[in-house]
Amino acid sequence: MKRLKIFFAAACLCVVLPAVLQAQDKHTVSGKVLDETGQPxxxxxxxxxxxxxxxxxxMDGHYSINASANETLEFSSFGYVSQTVAVGSKSVIDITLKEDSFLLEETVVVGYGTQRKIDLTGAVDQVGSDVFASRPNSNVTQMLEGAIPNLNISLEDGKPIRTAEYNIRGTTSIGQGGSALILIDGVEGDPAYLNPDDIASVTVLKDAASAAIYGSRAPYGVVLITTKNPSKSKIVVNYSNNFTISQPVVKPQYVTDGFTWAEHFYLGYYNYNGSNPTDMNTMMPFNTNWLSEYALRKETGNLGTIISDGSYRVNAGNYAYFGEGTDWFGLLYKDHTFAQTHNFSVSGSSGDFEYYVSGRMYNYYGLYDSKTNTDDCNSQNMRVKVGYQAFPWLKLSNNFEMGHRHYNNPFVSSGAAGNIWAVINGNAPVCMPFYNPDGTMTKAAAYTVGGFLYGNSKNVYETDYIRNTMGFTASFFDKALTINGDATYKLDDYNGMIRLYPDEFSEAPGTVSTKPGLVSSMQKDHSDTKYLAANIYADYTKTFGKHYIKGLIGYNYEQRSKSTLTTYNTDLLSEDVESISLSFGTEKKRATDKWSKWRSVGVFSRLNYSFDDRYLLQFNGRYDGSSKFPSNERWAFFPSLSAGWRITEEPWVKPIGKDVLSNAKLRLSWGTLGNSNVDPYYYDETFSFGNSRLLDGTIYRKTSSPDPIPGNLTWERSTTYDAGVDLGFFNDRLQLVADIYLRKTEDMFTDGPSIQAIYGAESPKGNYAELSTRGFEVLLSWKDGFKLGSKTFNYSVKATLADYVSRIDKFNNDTNFIGGSNTPEYYVGMIIGERWGFECNGLWQSQEDIDVAEAGAAAAGQPHYDSLNQMASNYSLHPGDIKIEDLNGNGYIDRGDQTLDNPGDRRIIGNVEPRFLYSFTLGADWNNFFASIFFQGVGKRDYITGGDSGMIWGQYNRQYNQMPMWQLGNYWTEDNRDAWMPRYSARMSPFYSIQRRANTRYILDASYIRLKNVQFGYTLPEKWVKPLRISRASIFFSGENLWDWSPMYEHVWGTVDVLGLGEDPENSDSTAGSGGCYPIMSSYSFGINITF
Structure with a gap:
């Protein structure tokens, strides 16, 4: 027994002693990891x-790790050759990693994988996570604006929840539209819901050769957003926050003196109508006695609200208003609003398991100045990415994402579809106060700001989404062959509620009223969108001698279904009700639902060939099928071909040296893609149902013959030709990337040829039109550094420029009809965005000149020289009116028959498409300080106001609109003949005889330059944070939309921002004419970023 115990003890000692000795030998090894230039x-x-x-x-390249003398350290970084060093007795190991030219070319994400950068032969741009770092913006879309040339992003307004339209390289299709395909980790998604901190890179595939792998889903380019992957090292924990103060770039500046506004109300109406006004729209009566009394009270300082004795057309006993003036837009907005963002992530690996978990919480506290009903917004996101190396040849992965967003938007119960800007502009006389003497709201307040901010009408929407992608990667033959597969399920759930509750006001003491005919109501909307996708593809790479081959073949399946349900009823039980079950209306109660579904499948392939890394070829092909087309047109093949020549790899160029010419590559590409963006049931005959007349006491259901359907409905096709050059000088410190392109879109889905009225229906749409777009894009950058003191000062400069022009090549318009002044029609030869209008030759300055013109019109048999553009209802011209040129020389102003052959006195006067889009970025870092500045703009763009543009033109639109401050002293009078605006006259909208019809005098130059972003920060020294177990910590300040300038501001200022012209030219649209939408915001933020 004793010997057994000794043997057991000796055995244990043999096992434990080496471990003990090894543990005793462990020591701390530290040092720096540098590149070949000495940079960390x-x-x-x-x-x-x-x-x-x-x-x-x-950030300074410092590391520290515990290791034993007999262990080996391995140093690696993407783009560098890994190195191993034996520890031994060393406690300090500094290492210099060499660039790996092969790995450096592996950094570009493309469709279904990555490619060596040297093998790229198409038009591809990529930006990294630095574009999104430390920005005071929760919306990825707004951060991408201007970052990539010819990635054109349009926003309807500045709401924090706004989803944008992504366009690549200009006008794509006038038929079914042509937004870019947005893929997040390979799955279609909306970047507005994405956590910016999760983004690793954004790649834009611009030409058909690059996007062909996605077939009919990407006829007009692809935006690939790749999120961060798990860390390969120990656990890394990151936390960052962002505290932001924002205010509108432009707060509307309108006349707030009540009497000044009332004077111009009278002047505008009288000059238009030739008589005194009798009412201020629906708000209050008007007569000259009231205006005279107002003037007297203004002079004596006796302004306020009185009880009428029946004078001033105000009923006896009602309130009569002689207010100092109310700034209705000033009441709408807070001085500033606040938002906060908190991001966290945990990433790491353990053995064969790796993980990345991130989350974000965002709160926006609303711009509208209400504590009970402001436009607050909150969202939460979470992402979990895991990977498991099940076998040396098989890796399993899962990418799960979920999010929630809630947005509360106050609603205007008085109408205008909830558009508060339009309602204020049309229903808020400046002379009326917000409150009556007894504390009740005035009619103007209840119809506008009061009901909006303090009422119980609102529009609430909530969205929830989940997405899960399971995948695998199997590698064979030393990773030469990889097989990838993934399956995705995505659910988007939307719930919206519009509750309208009439707001009370008083027009006399002791009385309460609401808007006539307005009853409480509620509408609820619900939709579910389910998306399924599956991909399986194989990738094979082989190098032999000077030949490099990379092949890809795969299969894709997609399916999307959407169901919607809308319920509506009136007569709510109370103003706090949020349930239609507690409403008791019977006449308008309704419930409607819709359902749609489509499927697509595709087989795709890509083949890359390179000889000596000098001559490059790439072929893409995709065979697509879509359920949206008839069976005989359901399948189509879309090929592309591209080639490249790396001139710097030629023996006769190499003597120049990389320090002079480091890279020169020419690229050519051609490809054709299909567009399946049509209604999934358009080729089916559809019947509509309704109720017939009452017959014998019974209401029968009825239907009618379906509308005609097009024959041979097929794919809209776009073919792109691209030529590009990539140049690098001085070891790539100076780089130039330039492309020119032509994109031809054929078989666009538009109106068919005219048919006789006896047919009984309109001609069905079909594949009838063609469009061509020509453009270019240039990116120029410089990156370098120099010693400043004992530290290196690194700096970078990047500039981009892009432009495009689109032309109609085929369209069904036999007469070449050009349309009305603000509603252009397409015709062959038309440049997209062009606008027709009149030639304005200043303002009429004398009655004598007018008389001569009128005499000429009479000699031509016309009653008036200019019945189209005159202000007064009797068509008489006056000094101060605009002077339109008689271009066709017939003696009077006309539109002819509104065709190309006979346009009358109109000509092409401008183009509203943005031209020469540019950006300019400066960046620098030194001694732990970092800074950047980003400008973005449009070099050329005309703007013609829409049909109801009171936010810009004020009382020139309607006499009861708000009056912009810039118009004071800026309209024609006998003593102010050089004014920009004509004599003061109202009712100049397209619904009447307008002066504001498109003409050369009042077309606005909406080109601009904007200071989009400024950042400044400091990374705390390691010695400060290391005792706190922090590996990196930085603080930063960032500003967004800090300044802009536009030639438009020479005339129009303080009412609209040039970036919308519905409150900001970045906005693609406005909800009620020019100037009526949520403003773009200037933001200032402070935050910290800590990594443990």
Whole structure:
């Protein structure tokens, strides 16, 4: 027994002693990881070979790790050659990693994988996560604006929840539209819901050769957003926050003196109508006695609200208003609003398991100045990415994402579809106060700001989404062959509620009223969108001698279904009701639902060939099928071909040296893609049902013959030709990327040829039109550094420029009809965005000149020289009116028959499409300080106001609109003949005889330059944060939309921002004419970023 115990003890000692000795031998090894120029490599991974122990270098390249003398450290970083060093007795190991030319070319994300950068032969742009770092913006879309040339992003307004339209390289299709396909980790998604901190890179595939792998889903380009992957080292925990103060770029500046506004109300109406006004729209009566009394009270300082004795057309006993003036737009907005964002992430690996978990919480506290009903918004996002190396040849992965967003938008119960800007502009006389003497709201307040901010009408929407993608990667033959597969399920759930409750007001003491005919109501909307996708594809790479081949073949399946349900009823039980079950209306109660579904499948392939990394070829092909087309047109094949020539790899160029010419590559590409963006049931005959007349006491259901359907409905096709050049000088410190392109879109889905009225229906739409777009894009950058003191000062400059012009090549318009002044029609030869209008030759300055013109019109048999553009209802011209040129010389102003052959006195006067889009970025870092500045703009763009543009033109639109401050002293009078605006006259909208019809005098130059973003920050020294177990910490300040300038501001200022012209030219639309939408915001933020 004793010998057994001794043997057991000796055995234990043999097992334990080496471990003890090894543990005793462990010591701390530290040092720096640098590149060949001596610059630190942040994030470089330092691993103990053969173990899962590891760390990463900080921003200065410093690392620290525990290791034993007999262990080996492995140093690696993407784009560099890995190195191993035996520890031994060393406690300090500094390492210099060399660039790996092969790995550096692996950094570009493309469709279904990555490609060596040297093999790219198409038009591809990519930006990294730095574009999104430390920005005071929760919306990825707004951060991408201007970052990539010819990625054109249009926003309807500045709401924090707004989803944008992504366009690549200009006008795509006048038929079914042509937004870019947005893929987030390979799955279609909306970037507005994405956490900016999750983004690793954004790649834009611009030409058909690059996007062909996605077939009919991407006829007009692809935006690939790739999120961050798990860290390969130890656990990395990151936390960042952003506290933001925002205010509108432009707060509307309108006349707030009640009497000044009332004077111009009278002047505008009288000059238009030739008589005194009798009412201020629906708000209050008007007569000259009231205006005279107002003037007297203004002079004596006796302004306020009185009880009428029946004078001033105000009923006896009602309130009569002689207010100092109310700034209705000033009441709408807070001085500033606040938002906060909190982001966290945990990433790491353990053995064969890796993970990345992130989350975000965002709160926006609303711009509208109400504590009970402001436009507050909150959202939460979470992402979990995991990977498991099940076998050396098989890796499993899962990418799960979920999010929630809630937005509360006050609603205007008085009408205008809830548009508060239009309602204020049309229903808020400046002379009326907000409250009556007894504390009740005035009619103007209840109809506008009061009901909006303090009423119980609102529009609430909530969205929830989940997405899960399961995938695998199997590698064979030393990773030469990889097989990838993934399956995705995505659910978007939307719930909206519009509750309208009439707001009370008083027009006399002791009385309460609401808007006539308005009853409480509620509408609820619900939709579910379910998306399924599956991909399986194989990738094979082979190098032999000077030949490099990379092939890809795969299969894609997609399916989307959407169901919607809308319920509505009136007569709510109370103003706080949020349930239609507690409403008791019977006449308008309704419930409607819709359902749609489509499927698509595709087989795709890509083949890359390179000889000596010098001559490059790429072929893409995709065979697509879509359920949206008839069976005989359901399938189509879309090929592309591209080639490249790396001139710098030629022996006769190499002597120049990389320090002079480091890269020169020419690229050519051609490709055709299909567009399946049509209604999934358009080729089916559809019947509509309704109720017939009452017959014998019974109401029968009825239907009618379906509308005609097009024959041979098929794919809209776009073919792109692209030529590009990539140049690098001085070891790529100076780089130039330039492309020119032609995109021809054929078989566009538009109106068919005219048919006789006896047919009984309109001609069905079909594949009838063609369009061509020509453009270019240039990116020029410089990156360098120099010693400043003992530290290196690094700086960078980047500039981009892009332009495009689109032309109609085929369209069903036999007469070449050009349309009305603000509603252009398409015709062959038309340049997209062009606008027809009149030639304005200043303002009429004398009655004598007018008389001569009128005499000429009479000699031509016309009653008036200019019956189209005159202000007064009797068509008489006056000094101060605009002077339209008689271009066709017939003696009077006309539109002819509104065709190309006979346009009358109109000509093409401008183009509203943006031209020469540019950006300019400066960046620098030194001694832990970092800074950047980003400008973005449009070099040329005309703007013609819409049909109801009171936000810009004020009382020139309607006499009861608000009056912009810039118009004071800026309209024609006998003493102010050089004014920009004509004599003061109302009712100049397209619904009457307008002066504001498109003409050369009042077309606005909406080109602009904007200071889009400024950042400044400081990374705390390692010695400060290391005792706190923090590997990196930085603080930063960032500003967004801080300044802009536009030639438009020479005339129009303080009412609209040039970026919308419905409150900001970045906005693609406005909800009630020019100037009526949520403003773009200037933002100032402060935050911290900490990595543990």
């Amino acid at each position: 490599i942040p994030g470089a991974v330092v691993m103990v070979s053969g173990t899962s122990r590891g760390t990463s270098a900080d």
